[in-house]
Amino acid sequence: MQTVPIQAVPSQTFTYIDPANNTWNIGIRNVGSQLAFSVTLNGVILIQNCCAVAGYRIIPYDYLENGNFVLITQAFQLPDYTQFGTSQTLVFIEESEIEAFRAPLSSLPLITVDSFDPNGAL
Numbered sequence: 214m215q216t217v218p219i220q221a222v223p224s225q226t227f228t229y230i231d232p233a234n235n236t237w238n239i240g241i242r243n244v245g246s247q248l249a250f251s252v253t254l255n256g257v258i259l260i261q262n263c264c265a266v267a268g269y270r271i272i273p274y275d276y277l278e279n280g281n282f283v284l285i286t287q288a289f290q291l292p293d294y295t296q297f298g299t300s301q302t303l304v305f306i307e308e309s310e311i312e313a314f315r316a317p318l319s320s321l322p323l324i325t326v327d328s329f330d331p332n333g334a335l
Contacts, residue, residue, distance in 0.1 A: 214310060217282065217303040223294050231280050231305055239282070241265075241294065248292045254279060265292045267301075270311075281306050 217229050223243035230236055240251040242262065249262040250271050259277045267286040272278055284292050286301045293301065 214304045214306050217305050219297045219303050221295055221297040221299075229305065232307060233280070235279060237280075237282075237305075243294055246291065248284075248294060250282075252282070267292055270306075278308065278311060280308050281311055 215232070217239075219225065219227070219241065224241065226238065226240040228236060228238050236255055238253040242249045242251075244262075244264075248265045250265050251261045251263075252259045252272060259272055263271070263273065265271060265284050267284055267289045269283065270278075271282040271284065283304050283306060284301060285304060286292060286296070290296075290300075297303075
């Protein structure tokens with residue numbers, strides 16, 4: 214993992230070149246109380262205005278990954294641009310490291326008909 218420098222400003226666009234020499238263009242926008250990310254890889258748009266969730270991959274789809282980004286916050290707080298560089302950090306995860314951020318399907322509980330409460334609760 215590598216730390217990506219980001220500024221504590223509400224809207225920013227920057228370019229990041231990863232160790233494999235790929236060019237990432239990243240836009241971060243403040244949308245109300247959330248942050249939205251747009252990501253382009255080597256001129257190809259991957260995502261536009263997707264909300265960021267602390268501790269999870271910015272690019273949510275496995276088939277689009279050629280590396281990924283994760284916003285790390287203290288105690289999984291909501292992403293807040295005013296905390297960039299202090300308590301919140303954007304990191305780049307190389308393709309070989311991404312598996313550590315995915316939950317293996319075998320570790321997830323199996324949901325069946327018996328999992329549902331007739332009153333509508335899980």
